[in-house]
Amino acid sequence: xxxxxxxSRGLExxxxxxxxxxxxxxxxxxxxxxxxxxxxxxxALTSKVFDFASTVRKIAADDPRKVVHCMKxxxxxxxxxxxxxxxxxYDGVGGAAMWAVMTVVVVFEFTVGGSLYxxxxxxxxxxxxxxxxxxxxxxxxxSGRTADHIILGASVFLLSSAATFSKFIPTIKARFDYGVTIxxxxxxxxxxxxxxxEKLLALAQWxxxxxxxxxxxxxxxxxVICPVWAGEELHRLVMRNMEKLAxxxxxxxxxxxxEEGGVDCNQKLGQKSQGYKCVLNSKSSEDxxxxxxxxxxxxxxxxxxxxxxxxLEVGAAMRQCAYCIESLDSCINSENQPxxxxxxxxxxxxxxxxxxxxxxxxxxxxxxxxxxxxxxxDYLVEDMKNTADELQNALGSLPQEATSLIVETLPLITAxxxxxxxxxxxxxxxxxxxxITALPxxxxxxxxxxxxxxxxxxTVA
Amino acid sequence: xxxxxxxSRGLExxxxxxxxxxxxxxxxxxxxxxxxxxxxxxxALTSKVFDFASTVRKIAADDPRKVVHCMKxxxxxxxxxxxxxxxxxYDGVGGAAMWAVMTVVVVFEFTVGGSLYxxxxxxxxxxxxxxxxxxxxxxxxxSGRTADHIILGASVFLLSSAATFSKFIPTIKARFDYGVTIxxxxxxxxxxxxxxxEKLLALAQWxxxxxxxxxxxxxxxxxVICPVWAGEELHRLVMRNMEKLAxxxxxxxxxxxxEEGGVDCNQKLGQKSQGYKCVLNSKSSEDxxxxxxxxxxxxxxxxxxxxxxxxLEVGAAMRQCAYCIESLDSCINSENQPxxxxxxxxxxxxxxxxxxxxxxxxxxxxxxxxxxxxxxxDYLVEDMKNTADELQNALGSLPQEATSLIVETLPLITAxxxxxxxxxxxxxxxxxxxxITALPxxxxxxxxxxxxxxxxxxTVA
Numbered sequence: 001x002x003x004x005x006x007x008s009r010g011l012e013x014x015x016x017x018x019x020x021x022x023x024x025x026x027x028x029x030x031x032x033x034x035x036x037x038x039x040x041x042x043x044a045l046t047s048k049v050f051d052f053a054s055t056v057r058k059i060a061a062d063d064p065r066k067v068v069h070c071m072k073x074x075x076x077x078x079x080x081x082x083x084x085x086x087x088x089x090y091d092g093v094g095g096a097a098m099w100a101v102m103t104v105v106v107v108f109e110f111t112v113g114g115s116l117y118x119x120x121x122x123x124x125x126x127x128x129x130x131x132x133x134x135x136x137x138x139x140x141x142x143s144g145r146t147a148d149h150i151i152l153g154a155s156v157f158l159l160s161s162a163a164t165f166s167k168f169i170p171t172i173k174a175r176f177d178y179g180v181t182i183x184x185x186x187x188x189x190x191x192x193x194x195x196x197x198e199k200l201l202a203l204a205q206w207x208x209x210x211x212x213x214x215x216x217x218x219x220x221x222x223x224v225i226c227p228v229w230a231g232e233e234l235h236r237l238v239m240r241n242m243e244k245l246a247x248x249x250x251x252x253x254x255x256x257x258x259e260e261g262g263v264d265c266n267q268k269l270g271q272k273s274q275g276y277k278c279v280l281n282s283k284s285s286e287d288x289x290x291x292x293x294x295x296x297x298x299x300x301x302x303x304x305x306x307x308x309x310x311x312l313e314v315g316a317a318m319r320q321c322a323y324c325i326e327s328l329d330s331c332i333n334s335e336n337q338p339x340x341x342x343x344x345x346x347x348x349x350x351x352x353x354x355x356x357x358x359x360x361x362x363x364x365x366x367x368x369x370x371x372x373x374x375x376x377x378d379y380l381v382e383d384m385k386n387t388a389d390e391l392q393n394a395l396g397s398l399p400q401e402a403t404s405l406i407v408e409t410l411p412l413i414t415a416x417x418x419x420x421x422x423x424x425x426x427x428x429x430x431x432x433x434x435x436i437t438a439l440p441x442x443x444x445x446x447x448x449x450x451x452x453x454x455x456x457x458x459t460v461a
Numbered sequence: 462x463x464x465x466x467x468x469s470r471g472l473e474x475x476x477x478x479x480x481x482x483x484x485x486x487x488x489x490x491x492x493x494x495x496x497x498x499x500x501x502x503x504x505a506l507t508s509k510v511f512d513f514a515s516t517v518r519k520i521a522a523d524d525p526r527k528v529v530h531c532m533k534x535x536x537x538x539x540x541x542x543x544x545x546x547x548x549x550x551y552d553g554v555g556g557a558a559m560w561a562v563m564t565v566v567v568v569f570e571f572t573v574g575g576s577l578y579x580x581x582x583x584x585x586x587x588x589x590x591x592x593x594x595x596x597x598x599x600x601x602x603x604s605g606r607t608a609d610h611i612i613l614g615a616s617v618f619l620l621s622s623a624a625t626f627s628k629f630i631p632t633i634k635a636r637f638d639y640g641v642t643i644x645x646x647x648x649x650x651x652x653x654x655x656x657x658x659e660k661l662l663a664l665a666q667w668x669x670x671x672x673x674x675x676x677x678x679x680x681x682x683x684x685v686i687c688p689v690w691a692g693e694e695l696h697r698l699v700m701r702n703m704e705k706l707a708x709x710x711x712x713x714x715x716x717x718x719x720e721e722g723g724v725d726c727n728q729k730l731g732q733k734s735q736g737y738k739c740v741l742n743s744k745s746s747e748d749x750x751x752x753x754x755x756x757x758x759x760x761x762x763x764x765x766x767x768x769x770x771x772x773l774e775v776g777a778a779m780r781q782c783a784y785c786i787e788s789l790d791s792c793i794n795s796e797n798q799p800x801x802x803x804x805x806x807x808x809x810x811x812x813x814x815x816x817x818x819x820x821x822x823x824x825x826x827x828x829x830x831x832x833x834x835x836x837x838x839d840y841l842v843e844d845m846k847n848t849a850d851e852l853q854n855a856l857g858s859l860p861q862e863a864t865s866l867i868v869e870t871l872p873l874i875t876a877x878x879x880x881x882x883x884x885x886x887x888x889x890x891x892x893x894x895x896x897i898t899a900l901p902x903x904x905x906x907x908x909x910x911x912x913x914x915x916x917x918x919x920t921v922a
Contacts, residue, residue: 070622160538164535188566283742413871
C-alpha cells in the first residue's frame, strides 16, 4: 500500500538524519500534487486578499474621515520632508531635522485634542527635562573627573525611577503619560552627552526650534483640513449611545410582544435591539475622548472650559440602563413563556412604558444633536413615571391564572419589574444630562427654530 | 465706611487704566491680610503634599512590583548611559548612542510581554522600513536631479498614508500599532536623508546595532530582575475576578436576608458585595494583557502557545454574570420590601442558590490558583442546578399572601428570577473555563497533592 502510494507520487528523496531514522522529502517534480497544492495556496491567498480588501473598504466607507486623516499625515510628512530636503539644513539621520520628522510622526493623532496633548506634552517635557539635565551636567563638570560619573549615574537612576513611578499615579497617567516618557528621554540624552556646556545650549536651542517647526506643520494640517475634535466626538458618541439605548429598548420589547412580523422583520429588529451592547463597552472610548477633549481650544458650540467630565457621568448613567436592559433581554428570550391571557393583560402597558422611556432618551439625544435645551423633557419624564406606575398596578391586578402559574409567568413578571427599574435609571440619565444642557452653549428652544436647527453640532457651529 | 476700611488696611496703590476707571492694587505691606493669605496657601499646599504622599504610599503598598519596576527602568538607563559615557563611541545628542537610550526609554514596559512587543516591533519595523527606504532612495538618485524630488515626495506621502491607514485595521492595531509608527518614522528619516548610499548603509547598520544593544540591556533587566509576565497577570486577573464575583454574590444576598449583623458588619459586607463592579470594568485590561501575553515565551506553567484568547471568553462570560448581579443588587436595595412570611418562605433556598453558585466560582478560582483540573466541578454544577430548580419550585408554591401582594413581593420575585439566571450564566463561565483547564498545563488533582500545591502559579513554576 505504502509503496503503491510512493510509486504513484513519483520520485521521493530519502535523507538519513544523525539519529538514524530516515526522513522523506518530496521533490517538486510531482505535477499533480504540487499543482493541486499551488492551486489551493493560490485560492487561499486570493480569498485572504479579498477579505482584506473588503475590510479596508468597510473601514473607509464607515468613516471617510479616517481616509482623510491618513492623507493628512502623508501631507504633513511630505511637507516637513520637502522643507528640509530642499535646503541645506539637513545633514542626515543624525541631524536636527530628524526631530521635526519625528515630531510629526509621533504627535499627529486622529483628533485635534490628541495632537495637542502630545505636542504640548512633548514641548513642555523637552524644555523642563533639558533645563534639569543642563543643571546636573553643569554640576557634574564642576565637581571634577571622578565625581561626575557618580553624580550623572545617580541622577539618571533616581530621576528616571521617580518619573517612571509618576506614571502609576492615575491623574498623571491620564494627562501627562506621554510627557513623562519624553522627559525621561530628553533628560537622559542631554545629561549623558559629552558635549561642553556652550555647544549643548546651542544644540538644545536648535532641537527645540526643529520640534516647534514640526509641531506647527502638524497642528496646521490637523486643524485646517477637516479637523476631528475629540470633544465633538465625545458629544456624538454619547448622543448615539442614547439613540441606541432607546432603539434597543423599544425594539427588543416590540419583538417580544408582537411576534407576527415574520422572520425578515425580526431579523431587522434583532440588529437594532442589540444596540445596548455598544453602550456596555464604550467606557474606555469615553474616558480617552474626555481626556483629549480637555486640551482642545474653543470650537463650534464648545468652549475651552466645556465640562467634559459631565459626559462621563452621563455615560455611567447610560451603562446602568444598559445593564438592566441586558438582564431584560435574557428574560424576554427565556424558554418559559406566559399564557397568552397574561401576556395580553400586560402587553399594552408594557409597550407604553418602553415607548415612554425611549421617548425620553430620544428627546435627550435630539437635544444633544440640536444643541437646544430639552424643553419638553419634564413632561416626558412625568409620562414615563406614570406609565411605570400603571405597569406596577397592572402587575398588582394580574388575573388569578397568572399568580397560580407563577413559574410560567416568572419571566414576564421579571421583565416588567426590570422595565420599571429601567425607567428609574433613565431618570438618572436625565438628571446627568440636565447638568450639561443647563450650560449657556445649549440654546433655549422655541418651536420653529428647533426644526431649522435640527442638525449635527458641527453644522450649527 | 470705605475710607475707614482703607485706613485700617494701610497703604493702597491706585492705578488709572486707559479706559478711565481706576483699579486698586493692594500693597504687600499689609501684614494681617497677607499673613492670613500666606497661612491659607501654606496649609493648602501642606495638605496637597500630604495627599500626594499618601497616594504614592498607597500605590507602592498595593503593588510593590511597581516600585521594583521603576528601579529597573532607572537601572537599565544608568547601565546604558554608563556604557556609552565611559567609551568614546558617543558624540552627543545626535550620535548613534542616542538610539540605545531612546530604545530603553520607549521599549521598557511593566510586563515582559509589553517590552517584547515594543522591542520586536521596533526592530522589525526599523529593518523593513530601512530596506524599503533604501530602495526608494537608490531609485531616486538613479532617476536624476528633477525626478528624485517627485519620487521621494510621492513615496513619503503614499507610504505614510497607507501605513497610517493600516492602524485602523483592528488586528494590526492590536499587534503592530507601535511597529507601524516606527516604520513610518524610520522610512521618512532614511528616505529624506541626503547621504550617499554607502554612508547610508553604514549608518543603518550602526543604528541597528545600537538599537539591539539597547533592547538587550532592556530585556535582560526586565526578565532577570523580578519579571512581571503579562500572561500571569491575565491569569491572576481572571482568577481574582472569579473570587470577587463569588464574594459579591454571597455577600449581597447575605446582607439582604440576615439584617441582624449591625452597622459594622453591613459596612464590611458592603465593600465585598461591590466586587462585581471591578468585573464590569475589566474588559480593556483583559484585552491589553491578552495582546501582550501572546509575545511572551514559555514561562512557568504557561507555554508559548498558551491560548490567551480563551481567557477573554471567560472574562466575557463573567461580565454576563456581573450584569445580572448588578440588576439583582438593585432589586435587593429596592424600597418595596416583601412581608416577612414570604421572605422566610424563600430565604433558605435563596441562600442555598447563592452559596452553591459562589462555590462553583470559588472552585474555578482555586483551580486557576493551583493550576489543577477542577475535579469536583461537575458535582458542584449539578448541586447548583438542583438548588436553582428548588428555588423555582419554591416560587411556584408561594403562600397566597405573596401572590395577592404582588407589588410588595415584586423585588423578591425578581431577585429570585435573576438569581436563577445568574446560576445559568455561572454555567457559561464553567463552560468557558473548562476549555482552559483541559490543557495539559493543568495537572489532574489527587486529593493530598492539592493542598500542598494550593499556591499562586508563580510559586508552582
